[in-house]
Amino acid sequence: MNVDELILxxxxxHVVEPADMFKNHLPANLADQAPHVETDASGVDRWIYQxxxxxxxxxxxxxxxxxxxWAKDPAGFAEMRPAVYDIHDRVRDMDRNGILASMCFPTFAGFSAGHLNHFKDPLTVIMIQAYNDWHIDEWAGTxxxxFIPLALLPTWDPQLMVAEIRRVxxxxxxxxTMPELPHLEGLPSYHDITYWGPVFAALSETGLVMCLHIGTGFGALKLAPDAPIDNLIILA
Structure with a gap:
């Protein structure tokens, strides 16, 4: 077998969501409440939600x-390879690298929507649905x-999660994508079957895979404050 002929x-x-990702997926009356990108005084692009x-x-x-x-510092879109946020450039790079298909975890939203789910309200449910519509119809659908579409869930409410599982x-x-260690986000642990049972049942019924991206769990570790970023990569 020739390793150069392997298809991965x-x-x-990961996808770095483009700044206009919500443009086509929200009603006009909510457009000004969507997460948006602003450039701060230091020239750093930042997402802002509520x-x-x-x-x-x-x-x-x-x-x-x-x-x-390499670092965890936020960066501007101008510093990035376009393939991290542009679907056409991404597929072009995938072709070069021998990658047949890709599953892309979110960035600004948080691996399990933790950044959006900081606000547990009806508006956030709409934003999660808009994110999923963009990811499924626009990012993966192009x-x-x-691509293997990967959806976010409103993790603070099991019934809302069940509804979104069935919708997507x-x-x-x-x-x-769900929390690696939900108790670090103030949620019941996965040992609480009363809370998570309906979600697990909906996943089983629909055949959706539950993905837990490593990263949240670093909050449970006491790492050396002066350790290089490679320390996290090795742990991963």
Missing amino acids: VSIDD GRVTGVSGLNAVVTWPPEE YPGR AAKGCRAV
Whole structure:
């Protein structure tokens, strides 16, 4: 077997969401309440939702950077390889790298929508649905068969999660991203079957895969404050 002929299915990729991602997926009367990107005085692009600031990328967008420059610092779109946020450039790079299909975890929203779910309200449910519609219909849907759609959930309410699981499954989504250690987000642990049971049942019924991205769990570890970023990569 020639390793150069291998075709890969990558299940731990990331998308840096483009600044206009909500444009086509919200009613006009909610457009001004959507998460949006602002550039601060230092020239750093930041997502803002309901007044709360979140960085754009950090370690998710260091492709082509020299390893000594890898860090968790937010970066501007201008510093990134376009393929991290542009679907056409992404597929072009996938073709170059021999990647048949890719599953892309979110960036600004948080691996399990933790940044959006900071606000547990009806508006956030709409924003999560808009994110999922963008991810399924626009990001993954532009090149059918090249991406494994991955949806977010409103994790603070089991019935809302069940409803969104069924909604995205009907749209062709095959997986959802959920907290690695939910108790670190103030939620019941996965040992609480009363809380999570309906969610697990809905996932089983629809055949959706529950994906837990490593990262949240670093909050449970006491790491050396002066350790290099490689320390996290090794742990991962």
